[in-house]
Amino acid sequence: MTGMSAEPIDRGARPWSPDPVRQRMADFTIEDVLAIPDDAPRVELVDGVMAVVPSPSLDHQAISNLLWAWLRKHRPHPLDAATAVGVAVSLNNTCEPDVLLHWAEIKRTRHFLMPHEVLLVVEVVSPGTRRRDRLEKPAVYAEAGIPNFWRIEQDPVHVYAYTLKDGAYVELANSADELVVDEPFPIRLPIREITP
Structure with missing residues (x-):
């Protein structure tokens, strides 16, 4: 050229x-x-x-971005959704959830949020992150007191929703068709809407 x-x-x-x-x-x-x-x-x-943090695949990014857009469209005030924002769970531990739901009044120039500012963290499971997304991160998020955790499995897309009870996550619902939960706000999420 x-x-x-x-x-x-x-x-x-x-x-x-x-x-x-x-x-x-x-x-x-x-x-x-x-x-x-x-x-x-x-x-x-x-x-x-x-x-x-490994670079996500195109499908992984598509699921995250579609969920982010869905949450932004359906969230009640004063909540907001974000991607690629860290959570400082302790002085020497941080996590980078794929999607999170937080209080909207947070300053928009921040790279990290504190656990009390976050209502939901979402991890999309990839082959290279299975152990961390399924076992390690939920324990870290629970210990930090984040009220809700979702794990999304790929191929086919299947969402598992958990809420914090007595310091541990318990399953609220799971679905490959439509996720229906009342926390962190009343949600009816058609899984096809977050499927690439």
């Missing part, structure tokens, strides 16, 4: 990665996560260790 130009590639530049000494020491905190460069990969903080 003619007429195109680009800046020269700096062969000495290295992509950002967490300091290996601090990784072994497991002493990273939320302040360290907030200080990483904008062009760094997304990370979650797991007991003081920075774990890179």
Whole structure:
């Protein structure tokens, strides 16, 4: 192609990665996560260790985005939905849910929310994140006191909805056709509307 130009590639530049000494020491905190460069990969903080969040597949992103749009359309005031926003569940633990529902009055420039600001977290399960999405994250979210958790399995799309009772999540409903729950607000979600 003619007429195109680009800046020269700096062969000495290295992509950002967490300091290996601090990784072994497991002493990273939320302040360290907030200080990483904008062009760094997304990370979650797991007991003081920075774990890179894998890039989602097209189907995974489509499910997340369709659910985000559905929640935005049907949510009552004063709630709002978001994607790719972190939750600071403790000083040395953060999570990056695929979709979340939060109080709308939160400042819109924030990258992380506190658990008390979040009413629902949603994880879309991918092959590389099965254990974390099915076992580890629900326990972390429950311990942080987030009232509702949804897990979405793919192929076929199937939604499992949980609510927090006595410090643990209990299933409210699950469906591959229509999810009907009363929390965090009365919802009748046709699963076809979030299926790519």
